[in-house]
Amino acid sequence: MADFLRFMGHLAEAQQRTLDSQTTPVLPDAEQIRLCKAHGMPPLGTQTLQRDSSWREGLNTILEQVAGQANAATHAAIARIQALSETHLEAFADRLLSGDYADLDLAAAPLIGAALQVYWVRLATALEQGEFPRPDVHTLCPACGSLPTASVVRIGGAEQGLRYLHCSLCESEWNMVRIKCSHCESTKGIAYFSIEGGDDAVKAEVCDECNSYLKILYMEKNMAVDPIADDLASLALDILMDEAGYQRSGPSLLLFPTAQDA
Ligand SMILES: [Zn+2]
Ligand SMILES: [Zn+2]
Structure with missing residues (x-):
């Protein structure tokens, strides 16, 4: 890598x-x-x-x-x-x-x-x-309507512990409550996967309702986590989730599915 x-x-x-x-x-x-x-x-x-x-x-x-x-x-x-x-x-x-x-x-x-x-x-x-409007749809970027690449749980001040989705295109971030699927908004069947012995600042948030996942990054584990860079750097997690039969719900515009398979 x-x-x-x-x-x-x-x-x-x-x-x-x-x-x-x-x-x-x-x-x-x-x-x-x-x-x-x-x-x-x-x-x-x-x-x-x-x-x-x-x-x-x-x-x-x-x-x-x-x-x-x-x-x-x-x-x-x-x-x-x-x-x-x-x-x-x-x-x-x-x-x-x-x-x-x-x-x-x-x-x-x-x-x-x-x-x-x-x-x-x-x-x-x-x-x-x-x-910017108050969006009706919480799963898409309120600025450009794109899907998120990942989400980040922030630390510090009023944002302590709040989760923000990070747009794959315009890099805007918008709040979404935690333990809720960022794709179908289900609160049932949400689970978290990470690589044993790997970076515990990056996990896959999995939804059994829509069979999708998106990565979630924790600033309390690593202050410097970056949704775009750490998404690329945790490609192994995508491969494991793919093998487990889950579809990634949001793209990275810097790395594409078939290219990942290759
Ligand atoms: Zn956007
Ligand atoms: Zn879902």
Whole structure:
């Protein structure tokens, strides 16, 4: 895993530099934001928001920055992305955002996913607090409507012991009570699995009602837990849950199911 995680570290650094260097993309107008809020809809919904071209500029910046650290397979993936027309790249992004991974170039997907994350983080941080609705659906991100990658149980102050789901796309976090399935909201048949002798800051929260799991991270066990990084670093737990017959309920945009199997 070392080489993979090291490359993901470079990718995250490239994301941060891209985030810092670019200006805010085009936000939905005030009327759209008002309507979304009135109807409890995410203002930055992946299916409704018109992406501007800055996400593709961000993608180019990311690809240039990680090329120096990429192995041969990743170099080939970078070249395939750079050869895509704007239309094909937008279609790739649409499929990635709607969870339609069949026949998708899964080696290229994390690089495109990384650029989409940067774009949506910039959108989410540009909105004011009062512009987000109180969502009707608690299992999807209130900012962009995406599924969570994992959840985090926080420590300190008013947030002590509270659990937050972490968006797979825009990195927003939203509160959900503990011991409740983050997929079907059942409170029955919830169990926690971890790797014996492994990192007890990362567990799989399993629901027997919908046969799914999502990882849950505990800051009281490790202050520095990170839902995106520690999700990637605990791939062994995904393999065990898969062998036990549970489906993962939320994606990582930096690692895809078939790629995991490989
Ligand atoms: Zn989101
Ligand atoms: Zn469930």
